[in-house]
Amino acid sequence: MPIEFESNICARCHKSDNEVGKIKLRKEHKINKYLCSKCFEKAEKPYTAICPKCKRVAHEYGGMSAYGERPPFEDMCVECVEKKEKRVAKRNALKLKIKNFLIKNWRFWIGTAIALIVGFGLLS
Numbered sequence: 001m002p003i004e005f006e007s008n009i010c011a012r013c014h015k016s017d018n019e020v021g022k023i024k025l026r027k028e029h030k031i032n033k034y035l036c037s038k039c040f041e042k043a044e045k046p047y048t049a050i051c052p053k054c055k056r057v058a059h060e061y062g063g064m065s066a067y068g069e070r071p072p073f074e075d076m077c078v079e080c081v082e083k084k085e086k087r088v089a090k091r092n093a094l095k096l097k098i099k100n101f102l103i104k105n106w107r108f109w110i111g112t113a114i115a116l117i118v119g120f121g122l123l124s
Contacts, residue, residue, distance in 0.1 A: 012039040051077035 008017045011033040017023045020036035029047050031040075049058045053076045058064045062078025067085075076084075102109065 010034065010036040010039055012036075012043075051080055053077070053080045 008023065009015070010020060010023050012035060013020070015036065017036075020038065023034050023036050024040075026033060026035045026040050026043070029044065031043055035043065046063060047057075047059050049064050050056065051058045051061070051064070054061075056077065058077040061080075064075050065078050065081045066073035066075055067081045068074055
């Protein structure tokens with residue numbers, strides 16, 4: 001096992017160990033740099049983020065992604081975003097299908113409305 005030496009300057013923020021505290025060689029998640037604890041937390045965040053929708057570690061399912069057209073955006077894993085986009089697309093297609101049915105058959109709907117008005121007019 002190789003000996004790990006400590007550096008006195010962080011590779012990301014370029015601050016000395018007197019300013020930020022102990023600096024260590026970090027080898028997790030293919031980093032391989034001397035980092036302070038704050039920079040390491042920033043680098044590790046994508047690997048530890050949990051999707052609020054499916055409660056799984058997000059980096060295993062494509063990482064975190066923001067969903068929404070306007071702020072506030074929803075943060076969730078890419079797999080959940082794809083599922084949500086499929087549901088929205090399916091719902092929009094159904095709405096369009098209903099709208100097109102009403103527009104295509106406008107003669108039928110006007111005739112039915114007139115028949116109901118006339119029918120209720122004769123009954124009273």
